[in-house]
Amino acid sequence: MSANGHTELLTMQPFRQLTAIAVPLDRANVDTDQIIPKQFLKNVLRSGLGKGLFFDWRYLPDGDPNPEFVLNRPEYRGAGILLARENFGCGSSREHAPWALKDFGIQALIAPSFADIFYNNCLQNGMLPISLPGAEVDRLFQVVSAAPGTQLSINLEKQHVSTPHGETFAFELDAYQKQCLLEGWDSIALTLRHEDEIAAFEARG
Amino acid sequence: MGKTLFRKIWDRHRVHEEPGKPVLLYIDLHLIHEVTSPQAFEALRKAGRRVRRPERTYATMDHNVPTDPRPIKIQDANSARQIEVLAANCKAFGIQLFDLDSPHQGIVHVIGPELGLTQPGMTIVCGDSHTATHGALGALAFGIGTSEVEHVLATQCLWQRQPKTMQIRVDGQLPAGVSAKDLILYVIGQIGVSGATGCVIEYAGDTIRALSMEERMTVCNMSIEAGGRAGMIAPDQVTFLLLRGRPHAPLGAAFERAVRDWETLASDPDAEFDQRVAFRAGEIAPQVSWGTNPGMVTSISERVPDPATIQDSVARRSTELALQYMDLRPGMRLQGLAIDRVFIGSCTNSRLSDLEIAARYVAGHKVAAGVRAMVVPGSRQVKAEAEKRGLDKIFREAGFEWRESGCSMCLGMNPDILQPGERCASTSNRNFEGRQGRLGRTHLVSPAMAAAAAIAGHFVDVREWPH
Numbered sequence: 038m039s040a041n042g043h044t045e046l047l048t049m050q051p052f053r054q055l056t057a058i059a060v061p062l063d064r065a066n067v068d069t070d071q072i073i074p075k076q077f078l079k080n081v082l083r084s085g086l087g088k089g090l091f092f093d094w095r096y097l098p099d100g101d102p103n104p105e106f107v108l109n110r111p112e113y114r115g116a117g118i119l120l121a122r123e124n125f126g127c128g129s130s131r132e133h134a135p136w137a138l139k140d141f142g143i144q145a146l147i148a149p150s151f152a153d154i155f156y157n158n159c160l161q162n163g164m165l166p167i168s169l170p171g172a173e174v175d176r177l178f179q180v181v182s183a184a185p186g187t188q189l190s191i192n193l194e195k196q197h198v199s200t201p202h203g204e205t206f207a208f209e210l211d212a213y214q215k216q217c218l219l220e221g222w223d224s225i226a227l228t229l230r231h232e233d234e235i236a237a238f239e240a241r242g
Numbered sequence: 243m244g245k246t247l248f249r250k251i252w253d254r255h256r257v258h259e260e261p262g263k264p265v266l267l268y269i270d271l272h273l274i275h276e277v278t279s280p281q282a283f284e285a286l287r288k289a290g291r292r293v294r295r296p297e298r299t300y301a302t303m304d305h306n307v308p309t310d311p312r313p314i315k316i317q318d319a320n321s322a323r324q325i326e327v328l329a330a331n332c333k334a335f336g337i338q339l340f341d342l343d344s345p346h347q348g349i350v351h352v353i354g355p356e357l358g359l360t361q362p363g364m365t366i367v368c369g370d371s372h373t374a375t376h377g378a379l380g381a382l383a384f385g386i387g388t389s390e391v392e393h394v395l396a397t398q399c400l401w402q403r404q405p406k407t408m409q410i411r412v413d414g415q416l417p418a419g420v421s422a423k424d425l426i427l428y429v430i431g432q433i434g435v436s437g438a439t440g441c442v443i444e445y446a447g448d449t450i451r452a453l454s455m456e457e458r459m460t461v462c463n464m465s466i467e468a469g470g471r472a473g474m475i476a477p478d479q480v481t482f483l484l485l486r487g488r489p490h491a492p493l494g495a496a497f498e499r500a501v502r503d504w505e506t507l508a509s510d511p512d513a514e515f516d517q518r519v520a521f522r523a524g525e526i527a528p529q530v531s532w533g534t535n536p537g538m539v540t541s542i543s544e545r546v547p548d549p550a551t552i553q554d555s556v557a558r559r560s561t562e563l564a565l566q567y568m569d570l571r572p573g574m575r576l577q578g579l580a581i582d583r584v585f586i587g588s589c590t591n592s593r594l595s596d597l598e599i600a601a602r603y604v605a606g607h608k609v610a611a612g613v614r615a616m617v618v619p620g621s622r623q624v625k626a627e628a629e630k631r632g633l634d635k636i637f638r639e640a641g642f643e644w645r646e647s648g649c650s651m652c653l654g655m656n657p658d659i660l661q662p663g664e665r666c667a668s669t670s671n672r673n674f675e676g677r678q679g680r681l682g683r684t685h686l687v688s689p690a691m692a693a694a695a696a697i698a699g700h701f702v703d704v705r706e707w708p709h
């Protein structure tokens with residue numbers, strides 16, 4: 038890493054645009070215990086967690102893939118966008134959840150709402166969680182379920198999601214977080230630029 | 243206009259801010275454990291960064307530790323590795339660790355207040371969603387992910403958008419047999435599992451004021467189960483009494499000075515909240531969760547819902563799936579439902595008073611045939627204190643297992659897990675699918691309800707139970 042200028046801040050892969058298959062997971066309140074069950078938290082690394090993603094839903098008790106679980110359907114192979122229902126990612130703070138999704142290939146999520154810690158953890162990993170009104174998420178579920186394998190396009194700069202038929206849905210995102218994603222900034226490096234202020238705060242005690 | 247408790251603490255910790263950006267917030271206390279910290283240390287090393295204030299971080303081992311008698315050799319190689327890595331990281335970076343041999347080891351949210359590390363007015367974070375527990379002492383405490391653990395280690399700060407505030411008021415007297423656990427389960431049942439998303443909750447009202455410190459921790463602990471960022475209660479004499487004389491609390495004149503400051507933290511009478519809800523304590527009955535999230539809960543005297551009567555299709559489907567997973571019939575009663583296992587423990591209900599209450603229901607009885615019941619004290623100190631009072635004898639004589647401290651069957655990362663299809667009365671905080679073991683069925687209840695269920699072999703209404 039270079040020590041000068043802005044390059045020291047660039048550690049995350051920037052996120053700008055994404056066109057990818059969207060896989061619909063039609064359940065509300067999906068918790069992080071489902072996204073990545075406990076046995077996969079016994080790792081000291083953050084890589085290779087994709088195999089544990091939705092483990093209890095993806096595999097039958099005998100270890101075979103569950104053919105009924107949507108992520109196992111061949112039409113959705115290679116999906117990069119997860120379409121979900123309200124309060125996605127509730128429960129534990131485990132960052133293993135976004136790590137597992139990312140390792141599996143998911144780079145963006147669309148849902149009516151997300152749990153706070155999960156939402157934040159996604160952003161920390163260069164992943165984009167998009168909140169859209171319930172009716173618009175319903176519409177995307179229709180589009181994607183009617184033609185499994187449909188690709189959706191996300192433009193972060195313009196802040197919209199579009200379908201192949203040209204339907205477009207605008208989303209909101211905190212301006213600062215948008216910039217961090219677009220630039221791929223490392224937030225620790227950003228903070229260390231304020232070291233004097235941190236030291237002054239500590240001195241005030 | 244007056245300020246809320248939250249706002250007072252927030253304002254005291256702002257290090258840097260500019261328009262349009264989150265605030266750089268100073269963190270007073272950072273707690274870490276073996277599961278969510280290894281990747282943070284690894285990243286620190288890779289970037290060649292140091293821990294800015296090692297004396298503000300404390301570590302314990304709790305999530306994956308077996309609860310067999312100590313000293314133990316951990317059989318599971320991955321768990322053993324996480325324990326070793328935490329010890330090595332603490333040593334390398336100069337962080338104080340309460341390891342398995344320490345008399346202070348325990349669940350991170352139990353030992354913080356117990357050691358006086360948790361104090362009013364502090365900002366506290368931990369890579370664990372139940373960090374809100376510490377808010378019971380009037381601190382701003384919230385869970386973070388591993389990237390943020392790394393951020394706090396490196397900078398002692400975090401970028402935070404100012405959250406919204408929500409006041410949850412409860413007034414009146416809790417009926418006999420109804421506990422703090424029932425209160426918070428009831429509230430979550432009312433506002434839903436995302437009812438407080440984006441909010442810091444302040445619990446207020448005379449019911450809350452009348453709770454003991456440990457009961458307040460039970461309430462704040464489950465804030466995340468309503469989606470809350472944090473949960474807090476204004477510090478008062480109950481708080482100060484708890485802290486006086488604790489190993490890490492200020493001493494002598496410094497303590498008195500601290501109390502004078504802490505007394506100023508309570509929300510001003512004219513402070514405004516973004517949202518307010520209010521409940522009557524008298525309307526709360528003992529609660530039992532019937533579904534697969536903590537909002538799927540009902541009182542012991544009522545029936546589980548019937549999906550056929552639910553209009554919204556997403557909610558109907560959730561209810562159907564939950565009943566199916568839990569193997570329950572629509573509209574049935576939970577009273578009388580047979581159980582296989584009982585777990586008394588977790589950062590929600592593993593403190594001394596929880597064990598005392600449970601023991602009252604257990605004393606002189608035997609665990610029902612076919613039921614396996616265990617008590618897992620929240621910390622080694624809780625365990626020692628309970629043993630001093632003879633609680634271990636009461637539990638053991640009744641047929642309970644009396645174990646070493648840790649998270650245990652709250653999340654089943656250690657060998658304490660449910661077998662597929664087993665039904666458990668649990669004093670923990672999450673009834674997610676597979677939380678306590680794949681295909682296991684968890685019903686969240688209070689310590690009294692769990693103890694009585696262990697004896698009866700099925701759920702009973704503790705209000706009608708002789709003890």
Ligand code: SF4
Pocket residue numbers: 304305349350351370372588589590648649652653670671
């Ligand atoms: S007891 Fe359960 S909820 Fe509490 S910290 Fe441990 S695993 Fe998390």
